[in-house]
Amino acid sequence: MLTHLHISNFAIVRALEIEWQAGMTTITGETGAGKSISLDALALCLGERADGLAVRPGADKADLVATFDISALPAAQQWLAEQDLAMGHECIVRRVIGHEGRSRGYINGVQVPAQQLKALGQYLLSIHGQHAHQQLLKNDYQRQLLDAFAAHPELLSQCKQRWKQAQQLKSEYQALQQNQQQREAQRQLLEYQVAELDQFAPQEDEFAALEAEHQRLSHSSGLIQSSELALQLLYDNDESNAFAMLRQACFAVTDSAAVDPQLSPIEQMLQEALVQIEEASRELRRYAERVEIDPERLLEIDQRLSQWLNLSRKHQIAPDTLALHHQLLSQQLQALAGDDERLVELELHIQQALREFSSTAEQLSVSRQQAALELSARIASSMAELSMHNARFFIDIQPQAPERANGHGWDQIEFLVSTNPGQPLQPLHKVASGGELSRISLAVQVILADKVTTPTLIFDEVDVGISGPVAAGVGRMLRQLGSSTQLICVTHLPQVASQGHQQLYVEKYTDGIHTETRMRTLTDDERVQEIARLLAGENVSAHAIANARELLCTP
Known part of the structure; x- marks a missing residue:
């Protein structure tokens, strides 16, 4: 308050x-x-x-x-x-x-x-201005008044939400349909690309491994020769090799270390070097034995690398990303297939959403029909109190075609009135004069204000x-x-x-x-004078004062 x-x-x-x-x-x-x-x-x-x-x-x-x-x-x-x-x-x-x-x-x-x-x-x-009654001529406002009187906000909210959900599903469906031709062309391209890459079957990190193997096979002869030469110098040459000379040096230092212990660390390092040379020689021998000269394998790798590079250029990507690109194209193709499934799924969801909306709209319509009867009767009674004794009032509710429904349901609401005997009920804006409209509006506002509190x-x-x-x-x-x-x-x-x-x-x-x-x-006396002024104007008579007192005593 x-x-x-x-x-x-x-x-x-x-x-x-x-x-x-x-x-x-x-x-x-x-x-x-x-x-x-x-x-x-x-x-x-x-x-x-x-x-x-x-x-x-x-x-x-x-x-x-x-x-x-x-x-x-x-x-x-x-x-x-x-x-x-x-x-x-x-x-x-x-x-x-x-x-x-x-x-x-x-x-x-x-x-x-x-x-x-x-x-x-x-x-x-809530403020109601002197021109508020003009709003009463609008069908949307008439619907709002009826809904306010019916006091069913949960039904209204549910109807609006379900209508919105149905429209969102329809929008998604239409967008998918409109792009269907474009998606079909994209699908054909992706099917060709994925099939080609499926046949080639690039594996992750394979490109780097192929390059390394190609490098090794193309230089296999040189690798064997250099390994054997190193082995000769380190160990296998009977006349002179690093291992034999190092061992002699180790013997000499060992004898001297017996005289001067300061040479002991050097002796230790030479012993370790002997072990390293011997181990390196064994590894070189094993490496030289493993290196193969395999022209067929080299040709096979050369051909696969050539294919790899051609496909990379074709898709305009770096060679080492071809396997990942293959995965992405496969996912896109699956997504396109999912769009078709989504269209079927959306059709089912739209039907379900429309059924739920229709159910709520029907409940809303029933609630409005019941409220309209009571509100029509109360407005008609109030109109009679406002000296419109022969007037009739009726709230007409007509269901619209499904395609004309909206978030407020499917009801078309029209306030109908007849102000004279024998006159048929007609829409408010066609019949009521300014004064009549003002009275009807006031009756509606009073009734709704009492209802909505x-x-x-x-x-x-x-x-x-x-x-x-x-x-x-x-x-x-x-x-x-x-x-x-x-x-x-x-x-x-x-x-x-x-x-x-x-x-x-x-x-x-x-x-x-x-x-x-x-x-x-x-004050009470001042009210008498003011009411008398409203009755008689500036020249307030005793009769006007008497009338004013009578009005104030008649609540």
């Missing part, structure tokens, strides 16, 4: 403090006094677009602060907690607007963007074009609503103003240089 509003340097308001009460509060005043200024301030507090024109001339900034009691608003409490903005059972919303047009928003002292102010606002109050409702001159007995009915309807919901109503009708549990008066002062708007709560 709105409890307090502070306005500073906003439009023609210098400073204003308003304490709000529960029940129905009416706001009246002379034309041009700024009766809607507090509502404009509230709208800005809750995220409406701001500009520098909102700042009072001569001031640097406008400061607007609204305080709400949210102890009975669990949805608002939950939202604030989720945003880490909670502050007990009170919520303070502030908007500061600079003269250059920039603004800053705050929730419980924390600066937030305007989008968050607007997101919070839906849990705190919006915490604070604000009606900004929604009674324009209404007078006489109709105005009395509007006043009674609003007061009834104000018994369970905080209601703020800007009005020019005495029949509506008198129904308020309390009344605020807006007046404009000027000293010839500056103009200022003020708002104050009227």
